[in-house]
Amino acid sequence: MIVAGAFVVAGASGSDSGPQALGSGGIETRPVTETPSPTPTPTATATPDAEDTQQRPFCSQDVKDAIQSDDAEAVVRAAGGGDEFREGVLSGRADRCIALNHPAWDWVVVNKQRPIEPLDYEPELTAPQTYSPIGAQLDPAAADALDALTTAASEAGVGDIGLESGYRSYAAQVEAYESQVASRGSTEEADLTSARPGYSEHQLGLAIDIVACDGTVCGSMYDFGGTPQGEWVSENAWRHGWIVRYEAHATETTGYEAEPWHLRYVGVEIATAYKNGGYDTYEDFWGLDAAAEYTD
Template identity: 45%
Template sequence: MDDQGTAGPARQRLHRRRRRLLLLLALVTVLAVAGAVWLQGSGEDGIPIAEGGPATFAPTPTAPTPTAPTPTALPPTPEPTTPPAFDRAQLSITDPASSWVVVNKARPLSPIDWAPADLVPIGNGYQLRAEAAQAMDAMIGAAAAQGLGLSVQSAYRPYEYQVGLFSAQVSRFGEERAEIQVARPGYSEHQTGLAADVGGGGCDIESCFATTAEGQWVAAHAHEFGWLVRYPEGRQDVTGFKYEPWHVRYVGVPLATEMQRAGVPTMEEFFGLPAAPGYPG
């Protein structure tokens, strides 16, 4: 009898038991490792897996990573804008029909007896060119809204009228004084239909107008309606006329406003024209 014959089956049983034990150990190890991985909860990219395991894998909201502010395109910085230069040549200063026409003792109207074609009545028998009439209405209305009573004392004067007025002044005061007070025919702004003499505050066509509330309002606000106090104080050497706080000349709001802004009180200076203190010759 061979020992193996009796020992053989016993050893085989032992082997089987060991194998089962090893299998069991391996199974336990596999389960332990799987459990550990599960508990550690780590996904592919190191993203923690949500409770419930891989079956419910979903990217969980992650805390927003602080990001550097994205450089956004800034709105283009506007170029420093300089207002377009006032075009001093946009209207004629020679054409008698132009609202910018400069008339003085060196610049008579041409033709000398020129008359406007668009005169309209403005009350009290006075007339102005249509645009100036509208601007006078607006100015008188604005003054009235401030409780000030402005009135027109003279407006358009035709060439023939100026002929009579001038000769009357000459015979009364002599030519030298007449020429300071009244323009020669053809040299008067009143002939353009764009000039007027205004009064108020108990002072009409006198230097005292400058001291009235009406006169002071005109000095401060006339430009807003397109009017200039055409013969300002201290400019007789330029305009040829002493200070006339009552004589206003319509040039339109753009020019009147620009002259005010620039601080240039006379048309002669504004347009770079020679001073006209007296008649040539």
């Protein structure tokens, strides 16, 4: 798979996992002004204003300052919004300061072709106010965004939403995946519904499995798509920074069956560009190849 650019600042696991720590596995910190090793980038997407857009510098001082703040939404806004941010990545203009593979940023892409780097990455976590039967935790920005989503759904009169699953460690994903292999009878079948350890968005703290609830009595996530809550989320999740990650009829790209209950936090700016662009997969949004199969 193609990796777009490299960070001027990036992070590792544990307490040094913020975007300010460079690389993974203890690589030394580099100054913002250092040029990273060149890496392949996706082909630029042609737009009516592409030529003019590509003349403008992407890694401006405003973008660099936003990167130093560790605020992903601020970075995207400093770049001009979701559409401009995407175009900068696709065109290669963002190579000196932005990458799609760093797990501490909301826009990171993780799929069957792009494992989490490092595999033992652990995000900062907090508990959302949204009801969770198992006490699930999330990345702080994602936790706030989930609370905003569930509050909006309740105010819209569609009912309560609960958090069935949030952050899962690498070790927890080992158990989850092995359980699916056992219940489905093969790795091929398990791969349609469960990520292998190190390839799960849940390990980022940026993915959720949600369920329809009546107070603290909740249904199955497998029934979520046919509920009023599920229909409302499908239409409105983007307003709060979420996308439905595995849409129906997208298995050939994502490698997963439809999961209307599985949402991925990407931030309001990028989610808005995703919605307005009519995208069905996060891979297509970033101009990446299909990731239906693992490489091994």
